[in-house]
Amino acid sequence: MMTNQATGAANPVLAEFVRGNMVENRHRGAFCVVDQHGEIVAKAGDISALIYPRSAIKSLQALALFQSGAAEMFDLDDKDLALACASHLGEEFHVAGVSRFLEKIGLTAADLECGAHLPTNKAARKALLASGQQPSALHNNCSGKHAGMLAVAKALGVDTKGYIESEHPVQVLVRECVERVLNVQLTPDHCGRDGCSIPTWGAPLINFAQAFAKMSSGSNELPTVYANAGDRLFKAAASNAELVSGTGGFDTDAMNVFAGDLMLKIGAAGVFCGALRGRNWGFALKCDDGNMDAAHAIVAGLLSAIGGNSDEIENVLKTMKVQVSKNWRGFEVGHMQSASEIASYF
Amino acid sequence: MMTNQATGAANPVLAEFVRGNMVENRHRGAFCVVDQHGEIVAKAGDISALIYPRSAIKSLQALALFQSGAAEMFDLDDKDLALACASHLGEEFHVAGVSRFLEKIGLTAADLECGAHLPTNKAARKALLASGQQPSALHNNCSGKHAGMLAVAKALGVDTKGYIESEHPVQVLVRECVERVLNVQLTPDHCGRDGCSIPTWGAPLINFAQAFAKMSSGSNELPTVYANAGDRLFKAAASNAELVSGTGGFDTDAMNVFAGDLMLKIGAAGVFCGALRGRNWGFALKCDDGNMDAAHAIVAGLLSAIGGNSDEIENVLKTMKVQVSKNWRGFEVGHMQSASEIASYF
Numbered sequence: 001m002m003t004n005q006a007t008g009a010a011n012p013v014l015a016e017f018v019r020g021n022m023v024e025n026r027h028r029g030a031f032c033v034v035d036q037h038g039e040i041v042a043k044a045g046d047i048s049a050l051i052y053p054r055s056a057i058k059s060l061q062a063l064a065l066f067q068s069g070a071a072e073m074f075d076l077d078d079k080d081l082a083l084a085c086a087s088h089l090g091e092e093f094h095v096a097g098v099s100r101f102l103e104k105i106g107l108t109a110a111d112l113e114c115g116a117h118l119p120t121n122k123a124a125r126k127a128l129l130a131s132g133q134q135p136s137a138l139h140n141n142c143s144g145k146h147a148g149m150l151a152v153a154k155a156l157g158v159d160t161k162g163y164i165e166s167e168h169p170v171q172v173l174v175r176e177c178v179e180r181v182l183n184v185q186l187t188p189d190h191c192g193r194d195g196c197s198i199p200t201w202g203a204p205l206i207n208f209a210q211a212f213a214k215m216s217s218g219s220n221e222l223p224t225v226y227a228n229a230g231d232r233l234f235k236a237a238a239s240n241a242e243l244v245s246g247t248g249g250f251d252t253d254a255m256n257v258f259a260g261d262l263m264l265k266i267g268a269a270g271v272f273c274g275a276l277r278g279r280n281w282g283f284a285l286k287c288d289d290g291n292m293d294a295a296h297a298i299v300a301g302l303l304s305a306i307g308g309n310s311d312e313i314e315n316v317l318k319t320m321k322v323q324v325s326k327n328w329r330g331f332e333v334g335h336m337q338s339a340s341e342i343a344s345y346f
Numbered sequence: 347m348m349t350n351q352a353t354g355a356a357n358p359v360l361a362e363f364v365r366g367n368m369v370e371n372r373h374r375g376a377f378c379v380v381d382q383h384g385e386i387v388a389k390a391g392d393i394s395a396l397i398y399p400r401s402a403i404k405s406l407q408a409l410a411l412f413q414s415g416a417a418e419m420f421d422l423d424d425k426d427l428a429l430a431c432a433s434h435l436g437e438e439f440h441v442a443g444v445s446r447f448l449e450k451i452g453l454t455a456a457d458l459e460c461g462a463h464l465p466t467n468k469a470a471r472k473a474l475l476a477s478g479q480q481p482s483a484l485h486n487n488c489s490g491k492h493a494g495m496l497a498v499a500k501a502l503g504v505d506t507k508g509y510i511e512s513e514h515p516v517q518v519l520v521r522e523c524v525e526r527v528l529n530v531q532l533t534p535d536h537c538g539r540d541g542c543s544i545p546t547w548g549a550p551l552i553n554f555a556q557a558f559a560k561m562s563s564g565s566n567e568l569p570t571v572y573a574n575a576g577d578r579l580f581k582a583a584a585s586n587a588e589l590v591s592g593t594g595g596f597d598t599d600a601m602n603v604f605a606g607d608l609m610l611k612i613g614a615a616g617v618f619c620g621a622l623r624g625r626n627w628g629f630a631l632k633c634d635d636g637n638m639d640a641a642h643a644i645v646a647g648l649l650s651a652i653g654g655n656s657d658e659i660e661n662v663l664k665t666m667k668v669q670v671s672k673n674w675r676g677f678e679v680g681h682m683q684s685a686s687e688i689a690s691y692f
Contacts, residue, residue, distance in 0.1 A: 010356030010374070017615075017636065020538025022548045024398050024615055025636035028356070028374070052370050115674025140674065192366025193679045202368045269363075269370055289635040290363065290371035328461025328486065333539045 011045030014287070014301070014342060015294035017325075019334035027294035029270065030205055031285035031302055031345075036217040038210040041281060042305075042346040047209075050190055050202035051286040056267030058145050059085040059233045060211060063177035064170070065148050066229035070155035074104045081233055082240035083144030087266060089246030090119025090128075090139040097243060098138050101147040105154050112137035113164045114146045114196040121246050142196035144243075149174070149198070166191065166199040175201065181214060181226060182207045195268060205284050208273050213282030216263065216275035234263040234275060250296055250320055254303070257316040262303075270295040276306065293336045296320045301338025305346055357391030360633070360647070360688060361640035363671075365680035373640035375616065376551055377631035377648055377691075382563040384556040387627060388651075388692040393555075396536055396548035397632040402613030404491050405431040405579045406557060409523035410516070411494055412575035416501035420450050427579055428586035429490030433612060435592030436465025436474075436485040443589060444484050447493040451500050458483035459510045460492045460542040467592050488542035490589075495520070495544070512537070512545040521547065527560060527572060528553045541614060551630050554619050559628030562609065562621035580609040580621060596642055596666055600649070603662045608649075616641040622652065639682045642666045647684025651692055 010028060017025040030045025040047075062084040065071045071081070080101045088094040102108055118135045119125045128135060137143055146164075153160040153170045163170040166188070179186050182203050190202030214222055215230030222230065237244050241255035244265070251264045264274040270287030272295055285302060287295040300320035303309070309317070323336040356374060363371040376391025386393075408430040411417045417427070426447045434440040448454055464481045465471045474481060483489055498516045499506040509516040512534070525532050528549050536548030560568055561576030568576065583590050587601035590611070597610045604610075610620040616633030618641055631648060633641040646666035649655070655663070669682040 019398060019546070020536075021534075022396065022398065022536045022538060024538070026634050028635075050368065052365060052368065113675070115676075117674050188367075190366075190368045192368060192370070193673065193677055195673045195679070197673060197675050197677055200365070288372050289374075289637055289640075291635055291637070294635075327539065327541045327543060328463050329459070329543050330461075331539055331543055333541070 009046070011288055012339070012341065014044065014285075014339050015291075015297040015336060016339060017334055017336050024334065027287050027289055027291050027298075029285060029287040029294070029298060031283065031298065032206045032209040033281055033283040033302070033306065034206070034209045034213050036213050036219065036280035038213060040206070043206075044342070044345045047206040048204045051205050051208075051271065052192060052200045052202055052269065053208055053273065053284075054194060054200055054267035054269055054271050055087045055142065055145075056265045056271045056273040056284070057178065057208065057211075058087070059215065059230075059237060059263070059265060060178045060181055061145065061174045062148055062233055063181065063226055063229050064152045064174045066225055067177055068152045068155040068173060070148075070151040071229070073155050074151055076101075076104070076151070078236035079240055079243060080104070080148075081236035082243040084148035085233060085237045085265065086144045086244045087141040087251075088144060088243060089121035089124065089249055090135075090141065091121050091124045091246050094144070094243065094246060095138045098143045098147050101144065102150070105147070105151045107150050107154075107160065109136055109138050111150055111160055112140070112143055112146045113162075114140040114142045116140060121248070123247070140196060146196065164197040171199055175199070177226070181211045181222060181230070183210070205286055208284035209282045211282065212263070212273050212275040212284065213280055216277050216282060217280035234277065235260075237265075238263050238277065253316055257313050264299070266292075266295070268292075272299040274299070281306075293323055297323060297336050297338040298342070301342040305343040307346075355392070357634055358685070358687065360390065360631075360685050361637075361643040361682060362685060363680055363682045370680065373633050373635055373637050373644075375631060375633040375640070375644060377629065377644065378552045378555040379627055379629040379648070379652065380552070380555045380559050382559050382565065382626035384559060386552070389552075390688070390691045393552040394550045397551050397554075397617065398538060398546045398548055398615065399554055399619065399630075400540060400546055400613035400615060400617050401433045401488065401491075402611045402617045402619040402630070403524065403554065403557075404433070405561065405576075405583060405609070405611065406524045406527055407491065407520045408494055408579055409527065409572055409575050410498045410520045412571055413523055414498045414501040414519060416494075416497040417575070419501050420497055422447075422450070422497070424582035425586055425589060426450070426494075427582035428589040430494035431579060431583045431611065432490045432590045433487040433597075434490060434589060435467035435470065435595055436481075436487065437467050437470045437592050440490070440589065440592060441484045444489045444493050447490065448496070451493070451497045453496050453500075453506065455482055455484050457496055457506055458486070458489055458492045459508075460486040460488045462486060467594070469593070486542060492542065510543040517545055521545070523572070527557045527568060527576070529556070551632055554630035555628045557628065558609070558619050558621040558630065559626055562623050562628060563626035580623065581606075583611075584609050584623065599662055603659050610645070612638075612641070614638075618645040620645070627652075639669055643669060643682050643684040644688070647688040651689040653692075
């Protein structure tokens with residue numbers, strides 16, 4: 001039975017903030033690494049508890065681009081697909097890319113229903129503010145995913161209006177695709193609205209890890225169209241990593257240093273999903289309290305604990321495994337770090 | 347023995363973020379309520395574990411104003427004392443108040459070593475940015491405490507320079523005062539630097555609750571000067587609540603609606619300390635993961651669970667017990683709430 005437990009045994013501490021010589025804050029969570037057969041390689045905490053994957057599964061939601069025929073109909077290229085999988089930082093090249101995507105499907109930014117927010121990238125934010133312009137839906141970190149969902153609506157031949165609602169044919173198809181690859185029935189009993197207004201469905205953590213392994217390996221447990229699409233989406237994201245996050249983004253830097261071997265995607269409220277393409281391993285993690293700095297430290301600790309990394313990779317992971325905090329005067333006051341115990345779960 | 351445990355039994359969930367119809371994030375923590383004799387009225391979690399109190403004990407640190415003779419020497423009034431206990435929002439009246447405080451002791455903003463940051467209050471922040479001015483150390487939420495520490499330096503007849511360092515006579519005296527009222531020896535083994543650059547010392551959660559009860563009751567366990575000072579500081583803070591936080595600040599709103607019966611002070615990384623003046627009860631809480639929204643929900647849940655509140659008080663507490671979250675489109679996507687179990691610990 002799927003449970004969304006609150007009591008029971010607590011998940012272990014996977015990251016902590018150290019101030020001076022004492023731990024100030026503790027971040028508990030669960031993670032799971034599985035091989036291409038879905039067998040557990042490593043796990044910590046309750047991996048059967050339901051989590052909201054949030055933006056970490058944009059690549060699973062993007063399966064609807066293939067299932068609906070939109071990918072072929074609009075001749076979507078790897079850049080379009082990477083943007084469909086992205087939580088981008090709102091830089092000029094992201095905005096231009098999503099504009100181009102919308103143009104391909106004969107729509108505009110006015111059709112996006114994700115809402116507007118300032119670019120997440122600091123330089124892009126400053127530049128936009130200095131220009132006196134207001135942020136548009138194109139700057140929303142989810143605008144690429146929404147362009148993809150609009151493409152699905154066009155391919156299905158339905159009105160695009162209200163494509164963010166769970167009963168709209170677009171979200172019905174997206175849900176079917178995600179259910180198929182997760183091998184879980186998603187129900188309105190465990191459903192919320194995401195920051196960008198589409199539904200997010202609760203499912204067990206382990207199923208997300210298994211889904212990423214299947215997507216990576218083009219598993220024969222999946223219908224051929226899904227298996228092919230999974231492989232193509234992961235390749236597109238990993239080889240256009242700057243579109244998936246952006247300048248200075250951890251997903252981007254990590255995917256780049258792994259040189260195609262890593263598909264990594266952050267989700268709000270402390271989630272990461274990913275796959276090591278060479279081994280066809282999938283993984284998923286959730287920080288119980290939703291802290292993003294902690295989730296960054298945990299995923300870096302996890303990727304490091306998996307082992308076999310070059311010094312170059314370890315150097316990139318190190319910047320996230322230990323994140324130094326400075327105060328208003330510039331004194332180093334503490335650091336977020338992944339728990340050393342992470343390695344012991346392997 | 348004082349411990350700073352990481353493993354052992356986990357603290358209970360005291361707040362949770364609900365998205366749609368499922369809990370998305372869980373926030374564990376510990377709290378303790380004691381009577382005027384230091385006896386436990388209610389507790390949850392490990393109350394013997396060390397925590398950093400951060401800004402929640404500015405009123406204890408302000409005892410040094412009395413121990414050094416600074417309060418008398420500079421004829422400090424209730425507004426000065428309230429500012430010394432404050433984490434203010436950087437509004438005009440805070441800046442003016444701290445400027446006046448500094449003038450009284452013959453110093454200026456240039457002597458403050460807290461660093462500068464933009465006002466925490468949104469309107470004040472916008473106004474400052476629109477004026478083209480840079481934020482100064484006066485806008486730092488801790489500037490009142492720092493003015494107080496400069497007053498201590500003057501009363502001690504020592505150079506003010508470096509008053510933020512733990513070996514400086516000011517911090518040595520502040521530490522002695524806090525140790526005395528906490529009844530705990532503070533050691534460099536559990537010490538960090540705070541956001542405003544002064545030391546913060548780790549001590550067991552229960553001792554902070556007991557210290558607040560002693561301060562409130564003018565306990566005869568304290569030297570007379572401390573007992574009198576405690577009473578005066580709490581009265582000054584509770585009756586000048588707008589100086590302690592500011593417009594829309596929870597500490598301010600809560601103290602105002604309790605009409606003098608509540609001393610409440612937030613600390614960074616999920617801490618609250620306070621006292622119910624009528625009963626001379628003290629309390630302290632720490633959210634394990636440092637989440638401030640969760641800490642707000644927990645303290646509101648705690649004040650509500652203590653009981654005996656008017657409808658007017660409950661209405662103010664309700665706004666913090668359940669904090670609604672909206673997304674970029676303005677849809678209500680979820681809410682932070684205090685755990686209903688809080689009442690069961692009483």
